[in-house]
Every structure is written in structure tokens, then in C-alpha cells.
Amino acid sequence: MLKYQQIASEIELYIEKHQMQQGEKLPVLETLIKEFNTSKSTIIKALDLLEKKGLIFQVRGSGIFVRRKKRKNYINLLSNQGFQKDLEKFHLSSEVLELEIRKPTEAVAQNLHIDMDQDVYYVKRVRYIEEETLCLEESYYNKAVVPYLNKEIVTDSIFKYIEDGLGLKVGFSDMYMQIGKLTDQEASYLKLKNGEPKLTMESIFYLTNGTAFDYSKLTYNYNQSQFYILGTGI
Amino acid sequence: MLKYQQIASEIELYIEKHQMQQGEKLPVLETLIKEFNTSKSTIIKALDLLEKKGLIFQVRGSGIFVRRKKRKNYINLLSNQGFQKDLEKFHLSSEVLELEIRKPTEAVAQNLHIDMDQDVYYVKRVRYIEEETLCLEESYYNKAVVPYLNKEIVTDSIFKYIEDGLGLKVGFSDMYMQIGKLTDQEASYLKLKNGEPKLTMESIFYLTNGTAFDYSKLTYNYNQSQFYILGTGI
DNA sequence: CAGTGGTCTAGACCACACA
DNA sequence: GTGTGGTCTAGACCACTGC
Structure with missing residues (x-):
């Protein structure tokens, strides 16, 4: 160090x-x-x-x-560590719905800066907090960077595997957020109702060398999700 | 410089x-x-x-x-400059609903780190983008820091006045976000319907010397609001 | 192993806060 | 004016990338 x-x-x-x-x-x-x-x-x-x-x-x-953050149980949007650290007092778990190798759609290829004939891992999970749904997550990993994933890794923390298991270093990220209404399908995964509020967060994660390796789309349960940002002035 | x-x-x-x-x-x-x-x-x-x-x-x-941001017309959550810069291609305007000196509620006093007998300016505005509602804004300014506001200043950019007019320097900010459903009143200001999605964003702005001077609560129109964050890794 | 970015040092000088 | 943080320099040495 x-x-x-x-x-x-x-x-x-x-x-x-x-x-x-x-x-x-x-x-x-x-x-x-x-x-x-x-x-x-x-x-x-x-x-x-x-x-x-x-x-x-x-x-x-x-x-x-x-300087001290004053509110508890909010998720830090600037952390590369996901919710793990912010919600450590709660019991977090994941249910893996799908895990397979795919060819990317045009949108996915564009976000990961790859060609459409390269392979990606597709992972679909529902994440729970204290038995309540927290979010629905659809992730695409560039297989050239993350050559292997299995259900065990994906049930645990994928990022932890990438950093500790593969020895890669996460660098920076682009995040895009918008608010909308849940579709029928999203609502059923989150155990909510069609048309209720949702927050959609798309993130692209890059290694320190600038390679995009993960494009993820998260749909949050509006009952469970609160976020904070400690701005430092730009 | x-x-x-x-x-x-x-x-x-x-x-x-x-x-x-x-x-x-x-x-x-x-x-x-x-x-x-x-x-x-x-x-x-x-x-x-x-x-x-x-x-x-x-x-x-x-x-x-x-490194280049790839999407247009998203609002930067890490900028101290509000939406002005991100939405510069659009016509932005404000309608001032209220402007008065008040005593703070307990919550406001706590967020501004002041006592309940100190004065604050209360400003309520609806902000528009291209004639559509963008957000409802309720702000509280510590009068000890911002001794005077009038309708003209408040219709224009308050932060610009604080920096250029008063010669103060904005330092950092705490921001808290959550998703919910619009109340009747919020819906009417935003020209939306009761129960539709909303994003609530509370921000506390500090001067470079650490004095909190602004506590604001913004309720965004879910149709108009998209946000981005360029994360740099923590 | 050459090229390139990062860390660390010691010290001169500058700019702002506060009494 | 004193105390305190910030800028800037020149240079030694370190650590990672990629041919």
C-alpha cells in the first residue's frame, strides 16, 4: 500500500x-x-x-x-462497491434467474464498445434485502475480459470475483438514471404492481486501462431504494 | 487563475x-x-x-x-451548476410561487445546521423546460449567509447571484434521492396525475468554509428527467 | 527493457481566514 | 500579522504496459 x-x-x-x-x-x-x-x-x-x-x-x-454523512441506509452512488457496504446491516441475497453466453444486441455492443460477433455473459438476477425485493438486474459482461462465470460466482459478488479472482482492477464508470413506470414483467419480478414507479439505472464499468467490461441495467423497487451522493464541487 | x-x-x-x-x-x-x-x-x-x-x-x-460522455440531454448530478449547462440547448424558465422570510421547521434547521430562531428565505418555484414542467423546487436559504433575495434574483439563477453578486464560493454538497408517488398537490404543480412516479432529491449546499447555506427539495417530473454520473472510482 | 505515468521529497513562495 | 492550507519547482526513484 x-x-x-x-x-x-x-x-x-x-x-x-x-x-x-x-x-x-x-x-x-x-x-x-x-x-x-x-x-x-x-x-x-x-x-x-x-x-x-x-x-x-x-x-x-x-x-x-x-465531514459526516448524516443519513443511514442510503446507497452511495459514487461507490464502486455496490450496495454491500451501505446496507451491511441488512441481509442481502440474490436469486439468479438466467446465466448464459450470448451475442450482444446492438445496444449492448455499443455500450460495451465491442463488435456484435463477440461473446458476452448475460446474467439476470433479482436482489433481495431482508426478504423484500430490492432490484431486478440484467448484466452483460464482455467475455474477452471475464472468460468464465458460474452460478456460484454469480450468486455471490461478481465484482469481488473480478477483482480478487481474476486480479483485474475496476477503474471508472458511466451511470445513467431515469424514472418511469414498471412494466407488467418488471412488476412481477419485484412483487409490485404494473404502472408503479421505478428507477432505471444503467451503468457501464471500465477497468483502469479503459476497457468496458460490464453493462448493467438495474430496475429498483421504489419502496426500498434511497441514494446519496457526497458532492465535492466541480 | x-x-x-x-x-x-x-x-x-x-x-x-x-x-x-x-x-x-x-x-x-x-x-x-x-x-x-x-x-x-x-x-x-x-x-x-x-x-x-x-x-x-x-x-x-x-x-x-x-473519456467522453455518450448521451445527450442528461443532467449531471455531480455538477454544482444545476441543469443550466446540461440542458443549454433548451429553453429553461422558472415560475416563482412563493418568496418569503420564515422561521425554519425542525427538519430545515437540522439540515442547515442552524437554530430554530434564525431566519431563512423560503423559495418555491416550478421550473420549466420548453414549456413542460421539469420540477417543483422548495428551497431554504440561511439568511445569515444570503441576507437578501428578491423576485428578480429568484426568477433568474440564485447560485449565480450567490457567487457573483455576494462573492461567496460554493464548496460541496450532500444529496439524497428517493423514488415515490406524487401527491395530489405535487401532481397539480407538475401537471401530472396523483400517484404517478416522482423522484425526490434533497440537497444541502455548503460554502467552501463548510457553512450550509441552502437546503432544497426538488420533485422531478418523471417524463423530463434523466441523470448521469461520471464515476471516477473510490 | 524502453516508454510512460506515479510517488515522494525539501523547500520557496503564495493566498486566504481570523483575530 | 500570524497561522494555516495551497501552489509550484526540480529531481530521484518506483511501477506498470507492451513490444
Whole structure:
């Protein structure tokens, strides 16, 4: 682990351990530099990382302050880790409805930046939270990147398999959201009624080298889904 | 303007001007260092800024590549600039329904981190896109930060007034979203029907010094609203 | 193993907050 | 004005990619 990542996670632990609240001040830069026996730039890099994660904010001429999310049980839209971390207090499970190798449709090929004669894995799941439906998920994985999937992997966490099992690194993602009304079929999977509200979220995930490997379309149960974003200003 | 910001915007212009596509390679670091006659760290800082904005991605050992959003007319959830920039091709307008000074409710006081005896400005607007309703907006501004608002300011862009008129700097934001069904009243403002889908988005905006100044609750018309997020990996 | 991006350092100097 | 965070530099060294 890199030095600045190590420092960042130690500061994160420090905040957690001392149960610091929004607006509380962290030690000044000079102190941190001595504490961690490192250079100014490295500390700043560590702090930038924490700022990006929404854990602190820095005010020039004043100090470094803690920032805290105030609501529980919301799903972080900026996390690459799915819901796992945000909903860790709940019992999450998946029911695999389909798992097969296919040729992509035109839309899928376009989203994954591949040709239509390349293979993709198609996975259809319903995800549950505490025995209630959370969302319906249809995913397409580029088989050139993810050469093998089975029911066991797909029932557990696919991303965990990709990172730990295949040794690949997830980089960035494009996400598109819209609101609409459930179709008959979607409603039956989610145990809701035709015409009730839905949130559709399409995501394209890329490896750090820029290869798109996953195009997923999630349809959320409006009763179970709440989201948050910690914006850092652009 | 700082050197690294200047460089970032020049590179951004360069990408735009050459109409570079997703995956196209930018000049290598060494070239950029000479081109802009600066140090390596400064170039890297500029590139980090562009990466945060979702315009490029960097691959160690390989190069710097362009990243492009592929869908038009979606609203960027990570921008502090509201819809203005994403929907610039459309005619946007606001109808002001209410504008008054109030005492906050408990919920509002909590979200703005103020006491219940402090004044807030309450603004209720319907926002239109091409004569269709886009969203219903209820905002509360901390009067200690924004001491004066009038109908003219509120009909135009409030954030523009806060930044340009008052010389304040918007820092970061907390956003919370959920899906539900429109109430009778919301439906009538949005010219939709009771029970139809809605997206509710609550945002708390902070100045760079960490002072919360705006708590807003937006109810979106499900027909008009599409959102995107360019995730950069956390 | 050459090419390329990333980390880390030490230090000078700058800009903003707050009293 | 003092304290505090931010920018910028020059350069050594490290780590990954891909031929």
C-alpha cells in the first residue's frame, strides 16, 4: 500500500475512533507532517483522497475539518462497491434467474464498445434485502475480459470475483438514471404492481486501462431504494 | 487563475477542438511538460483535475486517454451548476410561487445546521423546460449567509447571484434521492396525475468554509428527467 | 527493457481566514 | 500579522504496459 493511502486510512480510523462530528477540526498540516514523518505533498495527497471520499473538507487559512454523512441506509452512488457496504446491516441475497453466453444486441455492443460477433455473459438476477425485493438486474459482461462465470460466482459478488479472482482492477464508470413506470414483467419480478414507479439505472464499468467490461441495467423497487451522493464541487 | 487550472482548461479546449473520441491518446507527460513549460507535478495536478471531471483517464505505463460522455440531454448530478449547462440547448424558465422570510421547521434547521430562531428565505418555484414542467423546487436559504433575495434574483439563477453578486464560493454538497408517488398537490404543480412516479432529491449546499447555506427539495417530473454520473472510482 | 505515468521529497513562495 | 492550507519547482526513484 502506498504511503499516502496508508496515511489516509490511518486518519480515517482516527476520525472513526474519536467519533468526530461534522465541523470538528483535525490537527494542522505541520503536526501531521511530523506525526507521519513525511513530506508536505504526501500529507496533502492523503487529505485530497479523503476529501474525494467526502470524509473531510479543507479550508485554506483555517484548517482541515471532518465531514459526516448524516443519513443511514442510503446507497452511495459514487461507490464502486455496490450496495454491500451501505446496507451491511441488512441481509442481502440474490436469486439468479438466467446465466448464459450470448451475442450482444446492438445496444449492448455499443455500450460495451465491442463488435456484435463477440461473446458476452448475460446474467439476470433479482436482489433481495431482508426478504423484500430490492432490484431486478440484467448484466452483460464482455467475455474477452471475464472468460468464465458460474452460478456460484454469480450468486455471490461478481465484482469481488473480478477483482480478487481474476486480479483485474475496476477503474471508472458511466451511470445513467431515469424514472418511469414498471412494466407488467418488471412488476412481477419485484412483487409490485404494473404502472408503479421505478428507477432505471444503467451503468457501464471500465477497468483502469479503459476497457468496458460490464453493462448493467438495474430496475429498483421504489419502496426500498434511497441514494446519496457526497458532492465535492466541480 | 492558477497555473494548473489554466493548463487543464487548455487541454480541455484541445480535446474539444480536435473532437477527440473515447480512448484517443493525448500527448505524453514529457511533451506536456515542455509544451507548457512547467514542472511534472503541475501537469499531473492539471490532469487529476480533468480526471475528476470525467474528461480523461490515466493509465500508468501506457498513456493519458480521452473519456467522453455518450448521451445527450442528461443532467449531471455531480455538477454544482444545476441543469443550466446540461440542458443549454433548451429553453429553461422558472415560475416563482412563493418568496418569503420564515422561521425554519425542525427538519430545515437540522439540515442547515442552524437554530430554530434564525431566519431563512423560503423559495418555491416550478421550473420549466420548453414549456413542460421539469420540477417543483422548495428551497431554504440561511439568511445569515444570503441576507437578501428578491423576485428578480429568484426568477433568474440564485447560485449565480450567490457567487457573483455576494462573492461567496460554493464548496460541496450532500444529496439524497428517493423514488415515490406524487401527491395530489405535487401532481397539480407538475401537471401530472396523483400517484404517478416522482423522484425526490434533497440537497444541502455548503460554502467552501463548510457553512450550509441552502437546503432544497426538488420533485422531478418523471417524463423530463434523466441523470448521469461520471464515476471516477473510490 | 524502453516508454510512460506515479510517488515522494525539501523547500520557496503564495493566498486566504481570523483575530 | 500570524497561522494555516495551497501552489509550484526540480529531481530521484518506483511501477506498470507492451513490444
